Amino acid sequence: MIKINIKKQEYLSLNSLDITKDNFEEHLDQVLFLLSLYKNIFNDIYNWVVVVDKEGFIVMMNKKYCDFIGIKQEEAIGRHVTDVIENTRMHIVLKTRQKEIGDIQEIKGNQMIADRIPIYIDGEFIGAVGTVIFKDLVEFDVYVKNILKMEKELEFYKKELKKALGSAYTFDNIIGESSAIKRAKEMSKKVALSKSNVLILGESGTGKELFAHSIHNASPRGDYPLIKVNCGAIPSDLLESELFGYEEGAFTGAKKGGKLGKFELANKSTIFLDEIGDLPLNMQVKILRVIQEREIERIGSVKSQKIDVRIIAATNRDLKEMVKKKLFREDLYYRLNVININVPPLRERIEDIPLLTHHLMKKLSSEMERHVTEISPNALEALTNYHWPGNIRELANLIERALNMVEKEAMITLDHFPYYIRRKAKPDIGVSLDTLEMQLDGTLKEIFDEIEKKAIQQTLLKYDGNKLKTAKKLGISRTNLYEKIKKYDLDM
DSSP, rough: OOOOOGGGGGOOOOGGGOOOOOOOTTHHHHHHHHHHHHHHHHSSSSSSEEEETSBBBBBEEOOHHHHHHTOOOOHHHSSSSHHHHTTTOOOHHHHHHHOEEEEEETTTEEEEEEEEEEEEEEEEEEEEEEEEEESSSSHHHHHHHHHHHHHHHHHHHHHHHHHHTOOOGGGGGOOSSSSSHHHHHHHHHHHSSSOOOOEOOOOHHHHHHHHHHHHTTTTTTTTSSEEEEEEETSSHHHHHHHHEEEEETTSTOOOOTTTEEEHHOOOOOOOOOOOOOOOOOOHHHHHHHHHHHHHHHHHHHOHHHHHHOEEEEEESOOOHHHTTSSOOOOHHHHOOOOOOOOOOGGGGOGHHHHHHHHHHHHHHHHHHOOOOOOEHHHHHHHHHSOOOOHHHHHHHHHHHHHHOOTTTTTOOOOGGOOOHHTTTOOHHHHHHHHHHHHHTSSSEEEEHHHHHHHHHHHHHHTTTTTTTHHHHHOOOOOHHHHHHHHHOOOOO
C-alpha cells in the first residue's frame, strides 16, 4: 500500500495537473491519490452508475449497481451491457447518440428512473454513461412530494413576507364595476408586465397605493418586496440618506457599517415613490440620474453601483402645472410619465359605492370584531348622494365610525352617520321604529329618552339642522335643545 501525503491545494483534480511523459513520476503521488478518491466516490455515490464504450462493453459499473443486479464488479467489466443490465437502452443511445432523461426502466420487477448520456472527449464520441436516479417509483413519488411541499412552503413564506412588508394587495383588492375603475384596472394589468416607469395620478384617498401594489405584484418582479417611500413624509435633510443610504463614517451619527438606501433595497424589484410632487428640486436631480444611469451612490462613497429598479410614482398634485411654475423638473416628469394611470375619484364612480360599502363593512367588522352585516336602504342612498371630497378613505372612516356606534340593531342606519351625510336623506323611519320597539323592554325613562332622541333627530333633519326652528317646533328653548343634543350625542 502506497502512503500518500499531499497538501490539499495540490490535489484539486486531475485536470489541474499538467502531466507529461517527462514529469509523470513527479506527479505520481497526486495521480494515485486522485484515482483512489474518484474510485471511492464512484462506488459510494447514492446513484447507480454504469459506463460503456462505443461498442457497448462495460468499462465501469459502481458496486451498489452490481450488488442490486447480483454480480461482482470484476465480472461485469468487459461484458456487453445487454448481457448484464435487464431492459437496458444503453446500446440504443450509442447508436442514436441522443441523451435520454428521466426514462422508466424495469429491472428485477422494479420500475426505475434512469438517465443515459453520450460521452465525448475533445469532440470524439467514446461511449455513454447511464445513471439510475430513482430506484423505484415510490422513491420518485416521495421526492416529488418533498419538492411540492417545499414549493408550497416557499410560496407561503413569500406571501407572509409580502404581508409583513405591506405589499400583499392585488387587482382583486380593487373593488368596483364602474367603467372608470375598469379602465384604470385594465390599463394597469397591461403595464404590469412592462419594465417601464409608471406615474399614478389621482386625488387623495382614491387608492393610488393599491394600484401600485397590484401592478408590482402582477409583474415579473412580484416575487421581491415592493419598497415604499412617502416623499412628503420624510424631512428633506434625511431624504437623501433614506433613498441612497450611506457609508460608515459618512457623517456624525452615521451608524456602524453604514446603511442601505431604499433604491438599493429595491434592486431587482420595484420602488414606489408616493407623493412624488413633494420631492425637493435637489432630490429631483438625483432621482433623474438614477433613472438615466441606472446606478446609485451612497453618501460618503467614492464609487457608484449599478441597480435594476422599476419606479412607480404617485401624486395628487398637477405635475404639468408644477413644471410650468418650475417647481418640478420637466425632464424628470417625462422620465416618470412613460405610462400614466388615472385613478378616478369616488364621485365619478358612484355606482361602486354599494359594493365598496359592503366590502368595507365586512373587512372592518372582522377587524373590529363587530357583527354588523347590513345597512339600511336610506343610509346607503345617503352615501350615494354625497360628493366625497375625501374619496374611499373618507368612506372607510365613515363606515368605521358607524360600526363603533351600532348597538342592538346590528345594522348601520342613518342615525349612525354625521349630520352632513344624513341632512338631505329621507328619514330612516322604518328602521327607527324597529329600533324603538327593541327598547320597549327597558325602563319607562329609557323608552322616553329614546322617543325624545328620535323626535329631535327627525325635527333637525326636517329643518336642515336649523336649531332655532327645531327648538320652536318642539316647544323648547335653544339652550334646552343644545343640552339635549349633547345628552344624546347628536352630531349636527
